[in-house]
Amino acid sequence: MEKNDPPKRVIINFTKKCVLNCKWCYVPFDQKDISEERLISVIERVSELGFSSVTFGGGDPFQFRGLAPAIIKAKELGLFVHVDTHAITLSKSKENSYLIDNYVDLIGLPLDGSTDKVHDLMRGRIGHYDLIIDKISWLRNHEVLIKLNTMISSVNEFDLVNLGELVQRIQPDRWSIYQYWAVGPAVKALSNHMLEKDAFLESIRRLNCKAIDGVVVEINSSESRRGTYPILNHLGDVHFHHEYPINEFQYVGSIFEREISSKMDDLCSGERKQAVSRYYTTNKLVN
């Protein structure tokens, strides 16, 4: 692997469970309980190791009642806070509004089709498209950058141009388009969702990203993501995408191990250039 900079961000996945069951999901769910104290310790350790950004990711962070203290701790430690959510458990409460306005820099929501038919098929849940559109409009009244995340596979690639027109109307701050990536549990979706890199890039060419005004569009082929950041679970176990076999995760160790920093540096090829600007566009200051 080509060496570059050490990793600057981590993703922390809540691997206990998720209420959605996206067939192409790469998160290895394990039913392990989540504790607020442990999660705070993981955040403190991430900061101590010199990371500058943390992404709270799926299963859904808002399923966990102790999320707010963890987010607040991350912000107090000066980390850029990014939260990805399927938005089902993101209630429109005053508490969530306060948390998002004051402690979250970037929030990501999925949008995998230009219609309910396409999106709900990708997410395996009727009504999810309508829920996402509703939550986007709620989030627009908050002090947070909004990122839409689209997973493109052979099932929805025909819809990408229409989706681009919808994104143009929604005007999020950023649109991240990901090629389906057969890694970890996502391998089981290979027969239905496989999309070769050339076909993915051809879809992107038809989309014509330059015609989408006012939105930063980020194109992520599956290989561009390999080895660019450590993936933690809520207990602090660190994984990287394996170089070989290419469809597996590699367990690196616990974030609390003394040598974990050098192990991660050895495996990381540095942030991919498409994603760099995500984490430096804003950073809310804590009073």
Ligand code: SF4
């Ligand atoms: S992709 Fe996200 S929303 Fe879907 S099952 Fe995985 S964690 Fe849940």
